[in-house]
Amino acid sequence: MIASLNTVERSFDRGACRYDELAVVQPQVASTLLAKVTSKVQAARSIVDLGCGTGRLLADCQSLNSHASLTGVDISQQMLASAEKAVPSAQFYRSDLAKTPLGSATQDVVLSTSAMQWVEPKAALSEAARVVNDDGLIAISSFLHGTLKTWRQAWGLEQKLMPLQSEFMDAANAAGLIVIELTSERIVQRCNSFESCLAGVRELGAGGDRVQPQGLLGRNKFTQAQHNVKQHIERHGVFPMEYDVLYLLAKKA
Numbered sequence: 001m002i003a004s005l006n007t008v009e010r011s012f013d014r015g016a017c018r019y020d021e022l023a024v025v026q027p028q029v030a031s032t033l034l035a036k037v038t039s040k041v042q043a044a045r046s047i048v049d050l051g052c053g054t055g056r057l058l059a060d061c062q063s064l065n066s067h068a069s070l071t072g073v074d075i076s077q078q079m080l081a082s083a084e085k086a087v088p089s090a091q092f093y094r095s096d097l098a099k100t101p102l103g104s105a106t107q108d109v110v111l112s113t114s115a116m117q118w119v120e121p122k123a124a125l126s127e128a129a130r131v132v133n134d135d136g137l138i139a140i141s142s143f144l145h146g147t148l149k150t151w152r153q154a155w156g157l158e159q160k161l162m163p164l165q166s167e168f169m170d171a172a173n174a175a176g177l178i179v180i181e182l183t184s185e186r187i188v189q190r191c192n193s194f195e196s197c198l199a200g201v202r203e204l205g206a207g208g209d210r211v212q213p214q215g216l217l218g219r220n221k222f223t224q225a226q227h228n229v230k231q232h233i234e235r236h237g238v239f240p241m242e243y244d245v246l247y248l249l250a251k252k253a
């Protein structure tokens, strides 16, 4: 189940001011992705980051290659406001990353990290394929379905929130892309309080909206989840917050 664009936008607008301070897993994922494509970034004339957030990855690209034309796309106005401060020379568009105003075949490198889990993979990868140059590179990382499994169990949440790896593979095929590299990893943050778990989820974005204690039902769920998490911590010392991350490098066929 993909969250609505408005839900995601509102959630990131709210989280933007403390995102760089609180996000732990996302910078790690972005560094891993960048390390895979450093030489391409250094040689690129144009680079776009789809779902650029506060612009950290674009700032890193600028350090590696000060000549490239840099573009950031994000749905959240507040995230973009931070990104504009971080990388004043870049161009920014407030847009759905699956429907950007960018021209076709205009980008040497198309990056996206920790953002595509909120978009249908087919729509996201077909837009990446549209904007990348014929000899360009698409490099994305995204959270996958197994992300926050134990946390979601504590909340009694059963519906699918994030895409499966196979959906990205199908989407790459449908977009006419050749997959150059496909890897995944599980990152586990071990939290020692319910509150620290909650802070991590909020930085992930739309997940934050699902745990607001609204109404009696919401408050009951919140109390039950709090109890489940505390009980887990009492038994095991920590609560695992799992992030299943996909890294996909692809080019046009």
Ligand SMILES: C[S@@+](CC[C@H](N)C(=O)[O-])C[C@H]1O[C@@H](n2cnc3c(N)ncnc32)[C@H](O)[C@@H]1O
Pocket (backbone or CB within 6 Å): 005, 008, 009, 012, 023, 026, 027, 030, 050, 051, 052, 053, 054, 056, 057, 073, 074, 075, 076, 079, 095, 096, 097, 098, 112, 113, 114, 115, 118, 119, 203, 204, 205
């Ligand atoms: C978890 S943050 C990651 C930000 C940045 N890429 C990073 O690694 O720090 C996800 C970002 O994707 C953006 N986003 C989510 N859905 C989007 C969409 N459909 N179109 C554009 N941006 C989107 C959010 O506004 C947010 O800035």
